[in-house]
Amino acid sequence: RAPLHVTHVRIDESVDVIEENAFRDCEHLVQVETHDGIRRVGNWAFFNCKLLRQINLKSVVEIGRSAFWGCENLESVEFGDKLETIESFSFKGCISIKHLKLPSVITIELQAFCNCKALIDIELSERLETIETRAFIGCERLQRIVIPLKRNLFSIDRLLHLDRLRRKYKQFDGCDQLKTVDLVGGAHIKTVASLHMESWRSE
Template structure:
């Protein structure tokens, strides 16, 4: 069975698009705008997903419901270039720590989503994206 996919041109991942598959690694390019509800529900083997760094892209808290093994969320796109452009090294280091924090958060985050608005891996990823964006705005302002 297929364990890894790379979809650089995908724009929308529909509801239950990969539900119950044996995927372990999924990579999307910067064209991705939205991941719909339950897109990866029941993907118990999923360990790593690479997505563009966009707020609001994950539309529901149940996107990764029952994805207990999801441990890494890697960001694609301009984020690292933006961080590299920060003038002060202290700011850059703080931002890189914030970016890396998701890989410490995800392994211990429950794979909830159904009936849990503020829990689960999808919520953790969205909260993390917003936190990084707030820091970028703070440092650039």
């Protein structure tokens, strides 16, 4: 684990996994120089690195749980065409990210981008298969998303209420500025209503 006072880091080319907790709570970390051989960013790897402003993840396949949670000054993340999985809470509270382009992602897990309050637009991969519940909850400035036209894209919140199982789609709950949804590619479906678009925003 890195010393907490570290400010600049260069990841050696022999490293293909940034380990769990590697830079956790390094609140003075400003710059991380990566390379094209990194395959995974581990759980909590950059948790609470409040001064980190940008990072290149072009070669990364998996981003672990809570990897960048609390990186409140993180503005620019470069995702490549290898990324498949963004695990739960990965970018929760990254309140400076404005744009997301995820050209290859397959799975976005629970609250992965929760409370990214500056986020304006998102472009998602046609390879996308699953967006778990609350993935973008609280992204209050989100205005536009590009998303594939597919069945069963959203997982469900199941709430037991008055002995009845209620189905809730909360992927975009609290995204009250969301006005434009561009549907691209994917499987043919009979009605847009089957995407449950009416439930993406707060009721």
